[in-house]
Amino acid sequence: MADGPAFHRLGVDLRRTQLLELGERLFTTHAYTELSMSAIAREAGISKALLYHYFPSKQAYFEATLHNAVEDLRVRTAPDPSLAPAVQLQRSLDAYLAWIEEHADAYTHLLRTAREVAEVRALVEGVRQSTAARILQALPGDPPPAARTAVRGWLWFMDGACLDWIEERDVDREALRELLLGTLAGALLAAGARLPDVDPDT
């Protein structure tokens, strides 16, 4: 067998990736307290010992699953700096909403868990803060303090609107995106801030 270190390494990474995908399904369809490492190993079709080899505890497994989902979201919504700020935001929003559509259960579960688990709350809050900073940096001139309030409020708006969207399923993704963009523009103008130009050449 040509099972050298490189091949073995790939096997380990693949297994870890599969376990993280399984984790997303398990943690969004079961309550955290309901799941045991035995049940997880059984679902994965591996021994409990092997599962512990990858993740030292259920909490570590949960956190790795969560970070994996957030990292996936972060990569997919990363803005393209060669585009104008308004276009970057539109593209990022598209990717964000597509991710939510694909992972509706995980998304609602994430927001629900964020209420209950301090670590998840810190993660969600961290994503909110970096997004807020990115939007504020793209504003021309010297935005007033109320612009910060507007952007932070808007990130809450997004969560509330997305939860409604997933629950009711009677609004197109494009309509939701336009609602989000229009609301942000309205909030920034009401805060006395100037909007960035949509033309990438200015």
Add this chain to the structure above:
Amino acid sequence: MADGPAFHRLGVDLRRTQLLELGERLFTTHAYTELSMSAIAREAGISKALLYHYFPSKQAYFEATLHNAVEDLRVRTAPDPSLAPAVQLQRSLDAYLAWIEEHADAYTHLLRTAREVAEVRALVEGVRQSTAARILQALPGDPPPAARTAVRGWLWFMDGACLDWIEERDVDREALRELLLGTLAGALLAAGARLPDVDPDT
């Protein structure tokens, strides 16, 4: 002593009111698990037996305190139906923001507790739903489904913006009110809804 039933009744109500005011202070300055009925009785300057006479358990005391605060908020923000919808909303918002300024600790504590305690979450969600229904009813014509998404999102925006406002204290109450009203108008327009007229005679 002319301590008849009516006087005695007043005494009971007064004491209960005082205990609820004390409760707001205690529950917003201490973690729920830290407080004991003995400590509460000591703070109130009454016997533990008398405290239990008013509230059968710490949870009952906490819930009564919470309902008292929410009821206070509800009464103070109740709209005046003789005014135009837009003016009603402006007045209610003024009263809401004034309440938050007065009860900043209680407000942040309420939102934090809402994450952790299902009963509080249900209460906050109930307030959001009745407010959303009130706003949607005031819209002329037949608003599209996205108007519901916009209003529900905006109620989240309010919480996020108010938390930012309390934390940073660099935005006037009037500026925040205008930000909230402008954002709602922007969101409703972006959702394809028509806005109610500000003139009460139309």
